[in-house]
Amino acid sequence: MEYYDIAETWDRKAIARAQGIRLKNTVAQAIKSPHYSKVLGEAGLNADSIGSVDDIRKLPFTYKEDLRKAYPFGFISVPQQELVRLHASSGTTGSPVVICHTQDDLDTWADLMARCMHMVGIRKTDIFQNIAAYGLFTGGLGIHYGAERLGCLTIPAGTGNTRRQLMIIRDAKVTALHIIPSYALYLGNSLMDEGADPRSLPPRIALIGAEPHTEEVRQRIEYLLGLKAYNSYGLSEMNGPGVAFECLAQNGLHIWEDAYIPEIIDPESGEPVPDGEVGELVMTTLTRRGMPIIRYRTRDLTRFLPGECICGRAHRRMDRILGRVDDMFIIKGCNIYPMQVEHVLMSFPEVGENYLIILEHKDSMDNMRVQVEVRSEYFVEDMRALTALQRGIAGRLRDEIMVTPKVELVQQNSIPRTEGKAKRVEDRRKLVP
Ligand code: ADP
Numbered sequence: 229m230e231y232y233d234i235a236e237t238w239d240r241k242a243i244a245r246a247q248g249i250r251l252k253n254t255v256a257q258a259i260k261s262p263h264y265s266k267v268l269g270e271a272g273l274n275a276d277s278i279g280s281v282d283d284i285r286k287l288p289f290t291y292k293e294d295l296r297k298a299y300p301f302g303f304i305s306v307p308q309q310e311l312v313r314l315h316a317s318s319g320t321t322g323s324p325v326v327i328c329h330t331q332d333d334l335d336t337w338a339d340l341m342a343r344c345m346h347m348v349g350i351r352k353t354d355i356f357q358n359i360a361a362y363g364l365f366t367g368g369l370g371i372h373y374g375a376e377r378l379g380c381l382t383i384p385a386g387t388g389n390t391r392r393q394l395m396i397i398r399d400a401k402v403t404a405l406h407i408i409p410s411y412a413l414y415l416g417n418s419l420m421d422e423g424a425d426p427r428s429l430p431p432r433i434a435l436i437g438a439e440p441h442t443e444e445v446r447q448r449i450e451y452l453l454g455l456k457a458y459n460s461y462g463l464s465e466m467n468g469p470g471v472a473f474e475c476l477a478q479n480g481l482h483i484w485e486d487a488y489i490p491e492i493i494d495p496e497s498g499e500p501v502p503d504g505e506v507g508e509l510v511m512t513t514l515t516r517r518g519m520p521i522i523r524y525r526t527r528d529l530t531r532f533l534p535g536e537c538i539c540g541r542a543h544r545r546m547d548r549i550l551g552r553v554d555d556m557f558i559i560k561g562c563n564i565y566p567m568q569v570e571h572v573l574m575s576f577p578e579v580g581e582n583y584l585i586i587l588e589h590k591d592s593m594d595n596m597r598v599q600v601e602v603r604s605e606y607f608v609e610d611m612r613a614l615t616a617l618q619r620g621i622a623g624r625l626r627d628e629i630m631v632t633p634k635v636e637l638v639q640q641n642s643i644p645r646t647e648g649k650a651k652r653v654e655d656r657r658k659l660v661p
Pocket residue numbers: 317318319320321365366436437438439440441459460461462463464465468526528548549552
C-alpha cells in the first residue's frame with residue numbers, strides 16, 4: 229500500500245498518544261483567544277486539565293452560535309499579523325461564521341487534502357478540474373491547494389456554465405474532478421439530452437461532497453459518468469474539505485484523527501452514543517494555531533462504523549452523513565430526514581435526479597408533497613403507467629417514513645435548481661401566522 233504521509237499509517241495506540249499531546253497543546257493555544265480564555269477560565273480549565281485524550285470530555289462544547297457571537301475575531305489565538313487567510317461558511321443555515329488561518333494552518337490543511345486525493349488514487353500525473361465555488365466557500369481553495377500540493381495540473385473551473393465545464397473536461401483530458409453530487413447528475417444528464425454519452429468523458433475519478441446524498445445517488449453518478457465517485461466530507465469550522473474521506477473500499481469515511489478528535493453524541497443529552505449508533509458528530513481541531521476549535525457541535529448526523537477497514541488505515545470511519553439535525557422535519561408526529569425520502573426515490577429507475585419536498589399547512593393539517601422529476605423516456609402519455617409509478621412511490625415512502633405524502637410527477641428539469649448545495653425541503657408552514 230502506498231501512503232501519502234506517515235500519520236496515515238499510525239495504529240490506534242499511536243493515534244491516541246498523538247491526540248493526547250495535541251489536545252493539550254490545542255487547549256494551551258485556544259485559551260489565548262478571547263472566547264476560550266473566558267469560557268475555559270470560568271470553568272477553571274487549562275492545558276493542565278488534559279492528561280490524555282479521554283480528558284476531552286471535561287471540556288465544554290462549542291456551538292455555531294458561539295462562533296456567530298464572536299464574529300469576526302473572537303476565536304483568534306494568534307496576533308493578527310500571523311493570519312494569512314479568512315474563510316466563511318456558506319451560511320446554509322444562517323448568518324456566516326468566519327474562520328482564519330495562519331500559513332502553517334493552510335499548509336497542514338493542504339497536506340490533509342492531498343492525503344485524501346492520494347488515497348483514492350489521484351497522482352501528480354492527473355489533470356484535476358475543481359468544479360466548486362471559489363471565494364469564501366472552502367470547497368474552492370481548500371481542494372485547489374490540496375490538488376496543487378499533490379502536484380496535479382489543477383484547473384480552478386469554479387461553478388456554473390455547464391458548456392464551458394464540459395469543453396475543458398474534454399479538451400484538457402481531465403482525469404479527476406471535484407463536483408457537488410447534484411451538479412454531477414445535472415452535468416451527465418445535460419450531455420444525454422444533447423445525445424452525447426457522458427460515459428465517454430475522460431475523468432475516471434470524482435470527489436463528491438459538500439451536501440448530503442445517498443448511496444443510490446453515488447451509484448447513479450458512477451454509472452452516468454462512467455467513473456468512481458468518493459465521498460468527501462468537511463466543514464468550514466474544521467477547515468473545510470479534508471476532514472473525512474472515503475478510501476478505495478468506499479465503505480465509510482476515514483476521519484483524520486491525527487488532525488481532529490471526533491466524537492458522536494446524543495444531541496439532546498450531550499453524552500456519547502454507543503459505537504455504531506447514530507448521533508451528532510462533534511469535532512475538535514488538533515493542529516490549528518490561528519483558530520483552534522474545541523468540541524464543535526457540527527449538527528451533522530452520522531455513526532462510527534465498527535471494525536477495521538480493509539485498506540489497513542486505523543483512522544476511524546464514519547458513515548455517510550444522514551443529514552443535519554436541523555434538516556429533520558416533523559410531520560404528523562413522525563421525524564423525517566430528506567435522505568430517507570431520497571433513498572426511496574432514487575431506487576425507482578424512472579425517477580430523474582431532482583426532487584423537492586414541500587411542507588404545507590392546509591385546513592389545520594400539515595401536509596407533505598413530494599415533487600419528483602421523471603426521466604424524459606418515461607414521461608410518456610400512458611397515464612396508467614404514470615399513475616402506477618405515483619402509487620408505487622407513495623407506498624414505498626409510507627413504508628420508509630410512516631407518512632403517505634402526495635406524490636407529484638413532473639417533467640425532467642422542471643424543478644428549479646439552486647447553484648451550489650441542493651435545496652431539498654421547502655417548509656411553507658412557517659409562512660402561516
Ligand atoms: P454551511 O454549514 O453553511 O453549509 P459549509 O460550507 O462549511 O457551511 O458546509 C459544511 C456542511 O456541509 C457540513 O456540516 C455538512 O452538513 C455538509 N456536508 C459537507 N460535506 C458533506 C458530505 N460529504 N456529505 C454530506 N454532507 C456534507
